[in-house]
Amino acid sequence: MKAVRVRFSPAPTGSLHVGSARTALFNYLFARHHGGDFLLRIEDTDRTRTREEWVVGIQDSMRWLGLDWDEGPILQSQRNAIYRTAADDLLERGRLYECFCTEEELKQRSDAARAARKQPGYDGHCRDLSPEQRRDLAAEGRPRTLRFRTPDEGASRFADEIRGEVRVEWSTIPDFVVVRPDGTPIFFLANAVDDLEMGITHVIRGEDLLDSTHRVLALREALGGSAPPLYAHLPLILGPDRSKLSKRHGAVALEEFRDAGYLPEAVCNYLALLGWAPDDGREVMDLDEITSAFSLEGVTHASAAFDHQKLDWMNGEWIRRLTLRELEARALPLAEARFGDRLDLARFQEALRIGQERAVTVGALLEQMDFLLVDDEDLVIHDDAWARLAGTERVAELLDVVDAHLATCAWTLEGVDLRPPLTEAGFKVRKVMPALYVAVEGRPAGLPLFDSM
RNA sequence: GCCCCCAUCGUCCAGCGGCCCAGGACGCCGCCCUUUCAAGGCGGUAACGGGGAUUCGAAUUCCCCUGGGGGCACCA
Numbered sequence: 001m002k003a004v005r006v007r008f009s010p011a012p013t014g015s016l017h018v019g020s021a022r023t024a025l026f027n028y029l030f031a032r033h034h035g036g037d038f039l040l041r042i043e044d045t046d047r048t049r050t051r052e053e054w055v056v057g058i059q060d061s062m063r064w065l066g067l068d069w070d071e072g073p074i075l076q077s078q079r080n081a082i083y084r085t086a087a088d089d090l091l092e093r094g095r096l097y098e099c100f101c102t103e104e105e106l107k108q109r110s111d112a113a114r115a116a117r118k119q120p121g122y123d124g125h126c127r128d129l130s131p132e133q134r135r136d137l138a139a140e141g142r143p144r145t146l147r148f149r150t151p152d153e154g155a156s157r158f159a160d161e162i163r164g165e166v167r168v169e170w171s172t173i174p175d176f177v178v179v180r181p182d183g184t185p186i187f188f189l190a191n192a193v194d195d196l197e198m199g200i201t202h203v204i205r206g207e208d209l210l211d212s213t214h215r216v217l218a219l220r221e222a223l224g225g226s227a228p229p230l231y232a233h234l235p236l237i238l239g240p241d242r243s244k245l246s247k248r249h250g251a252v253a254l255e256e257f258r259d260a261g262y263l264p265e266a267v268c269n270y271l272a273l274l275g276w277a278p279d280d281g282r283e284v285m286d287l288d289e290i291t292s293a294f295s296l297e298g299v300t301h302a303s304a305a306f307d308h309q310k311l312d313w314m315n316g317e318w319i320r321r322l323t324l325r326e327l328e329a330r331a332l333p334l335a336e337a338r339f340g341d342r343l344d345l346a347r348f349q350e351a352l353r354i355g356q357e358r359a360v361t362v363g364a365l366l367e368q369m370d371f372l373l374v375d376d377e378d379l380v381i382h383d384d385a386w387a388r389l390a391g392t393e394r395v396a397e398l399l400d401v402v403d404a405h406l407a408t409c410a411w412t413l414e415g416v417d418l419r420p421p422l423t424e425a426g427f428k429v430r431k432v433m434p435a436l437y438v439a440v441e442g443r444p445a446g447l448p449l450f451d452s453m
Numbered sequence: 454g455c456c457c458c459c460a461u462c463g464u465c466c467a468g469c470g471g472c473c474c475a476g477g478a479c480g481c482c483g484c485c486c487u488u489u490c491a492a493g494g495c496g497g498u499a500a501c502g503g504g505g506a507u508u509c510g511a512a513u514u515c516c517c518c519u520g521g522g523g524g525c526a527c528c529a
Contacts, residue, residue, distance in 0.1 A: 011529045211524045277466045310479040358491040445490035
């Protein structure tokens with residue numbers, strides 16, 4: 001196999017989504033496994049849908065995950081001249097033709113075709129205009145797009161690395177637009193030109209792009225490109241209910257996972273296991289281990305449902321694998337964001353040490369240490385707390401004992417034992433445990449109140 | 454409507470013709486540990502969508518059906 005060159009080419013129309021992140025990860029894994037190059041190419045040809053902050057955000061998320069790239073980011077929006085030249089050449093050679101239909105006309109005819117139970121999509125209206133007709137249409141001030149002339153017969157086929165032979169009849173693929181009226185290229189053109197020029201050897205992307213491959217390949221061929229890259233289409237990631245993964249299923253943007261206190265190791269690990277598995281069945285693996293075990297052959301064909309519970313478990317595993325120092329480094333930024341200048345480092349560290357063995361996410365752990373770092377009046381009392389207190393006898397007295405004792409000492413989780421004073425006051429410690437947690441932590445359960453060894 | 458892809462426990466995967474009355478992980482249930490909740494240990498529950506065909510033998514091959522997903526833009 002020649003030197004591997006792959007690229008991750010997101011459209012910056014939003015922050016990095018778990019589906020795209022998985023695609024980026026698989027490209028990274030494939031490149032690193034084979035000692036090849038991994039490029040980052042930003043497909044921002046549609047200026048109306050892209051934003052600078054998203055191209056920055058995508059890179060931030062990739063760095064957070066630990067997916068470093070070798071070249072880029074290459075912005076397609078800055079390569080217009082290249083696509084322009086390619087399009088002119090294609091037009092001259094008759095592979096492209098000018099189309100003067102307006103979007104409204106297109107939609108109207110497409111709807112009509114649909115109503116007549118015929119194929120919607122472009123009808124070839126401007127396919128064979130005479131030079132005079134083109135001149136007149138242009139003179140009317142109509143928008144001018146460039147369309148690719150699709151073969152009239154035969155089939156397009158290619159061997160997908162994970163799906164095998166894929167084939168579709170050209171008759172089902174209408175002529176498609178490749179250059180907008182403003183001269184900017186559409187995905188198909190920019191994609192074909194770039195993959196060719198950048199020497200991409202393998203295209204690893206989501207299955208949603210499977211059908212578009214035929215068009216990109218035809219364009220590449222028209223461009224004079226030989227030896228097209230090998231394509232590998234990944235199964236899609238679905239929501240827990242098997243519908244399209246979206247916000248209503250919970251967090252979907254990498255930033256959200258980061259802010260909720262998920263570890264990048266866990267997210268990578270979980271994402272890698274969504275649609276892939278190593279031969280030996282290992283599950284908890286770091287990026288290097290996954291890299292050396294990675295192979296496209298291990299990629300599944302069926303789309304996978306995103307399971308937040310398994311991610312949570314995975315994250316707990318990773319929190320426990322980190323040294324306390326490492327965990328502290330990861331948690332500090334989140335703690336600063338949550339507690340601001342009330343962050344007491346000593347208490348934070350103690351809570352982290354005690355919480356590490358029970359945590360699911362750093363975010364949840366931080367929530368549990370609220371009572372240590374937030375002023376009493378600002379402490380948010382957990383919903384279930386009041387019910388717990390209400391069900392306990394001598395609540396007021398209990399609170400008094402707790403307050404009185406805490407007033408006598410510098411409070412730390414392990415340095416203060418509330419049991420003796422409670423016993424002395426006639427409480428059965430075992431019976432008042434739930435209420436005790438509410439009294440001290442503002443929640444029915446949380447960080448251990450005293451050394452329970 | 455048309456085209457394409459896919460199909461093993463609730464979920465993620467293993468299985469690539471006999472080793473499978475199907476294995477692991479998450480979840481769930483139970484027990485142990487425990488002066489909260491967890492974490493941890495042990496055990497359990499649970500699946501080859503349906504129908505044909507090939508074969509001595511099919512979860513594994515082929516066909517049909519059904520189901521799920523994707524695509525059919527001047528988005529990518």
